[in-house]
Amino acid sequence: MIIATGTLNIDENAKLAQQASDDAKSAANSAADEAGKIKTSLDGKITVSSQEPFDDGKTHDEGDIWYVQDSNHITSEMYTYDGSDWVKTKMSQTALSVGQLSALSADLGTIEAGYLNSVEVDSSIIKAAKIDATSTITGASIEEDGNNGRITLDTNGFCAISNGKYLQFVSGNSNGYTQIRGGLDVDSINVGASVIEGQTFEAYGGNNTHIGSENAWTYLAEGIKCGPGGYISSVSGTDIYFHNEAGATIDLHAGDVISHGTNLLDEINGIKKKLKM
Secondary structure: OOOOOOOOOHHHHHHHHHHHHHHHHHHHHHHHHHHHHHHHHHHHHEEEEOOOOOOOOOOOOOOOEEEEEOOOOOEEEEEEEOOOOEEEOOOOOOOOOOOOOOOOOOOOOOOOOOOOOOOOOOOOOOOOOOOOOOOOOOOOEEEEEEOOEEEEEEOOEEEEEEOOEEEEEEEOOOOOOEEEEOOOOOOOOOOOOOOOOOOOOOOHHHOOOOOOOOOOOEEEOOOEEEEOOOEEEEOOOOOOOOEOOOOOEOOOOOOOOEEOOEEHHHHHHHHHHHHHO
């Protein structure tokens, strides 16, 4: 024996069940319709060909897409139909977002990147606030052009230009030698086994000009050498001749002339006195 303690509304529950069934059928039909629309759109709206758009005998509507692909299914171009013509379509930089892009070549206007890793960069002009390189920078010509002048390094050597004046270092006639074109103003020059060649050694401001070392011989014209202590000697050990450019002998003026410890002037005066006696 069953005793009902509440009220059961059978009609209301039946309505709820029917409503749920109708909603499920509606959703299924809607999904099927959308799938059919997508299939129809793909079949009639997108064309894939190995050629640029041509008259394929089909009817196209505005918004249709035409892809140009090669035999490897690589897309090279995309066109969109505007109702009368096929227009080549480009992707904007804001719409293109990829994790990694691999391309053989690209025609780019401006590249903004935090880090550019490249094996080789071929450019007519490279501008940078600072070039930090641990490898070798090579090129036919390397130039720095700024407010302080221009520095050029090329096949003609190293050249620095400032205020219309230049200093250029070029290779000499043999290895180890460098020719300097222009004036060179330095505090001091330390030369080891090298040779300083020139026509004139001149000190500015009335200062003395020092050639050689106080503790070593100084060679003049490879035939005469000056030694420490005021010595002048012939390199070959032969006589020293004083003459003019024509080859004629010239007078030698001196205070006291000492020969082997003897004052020659005193010796001559002594001889004169003896002759007068």
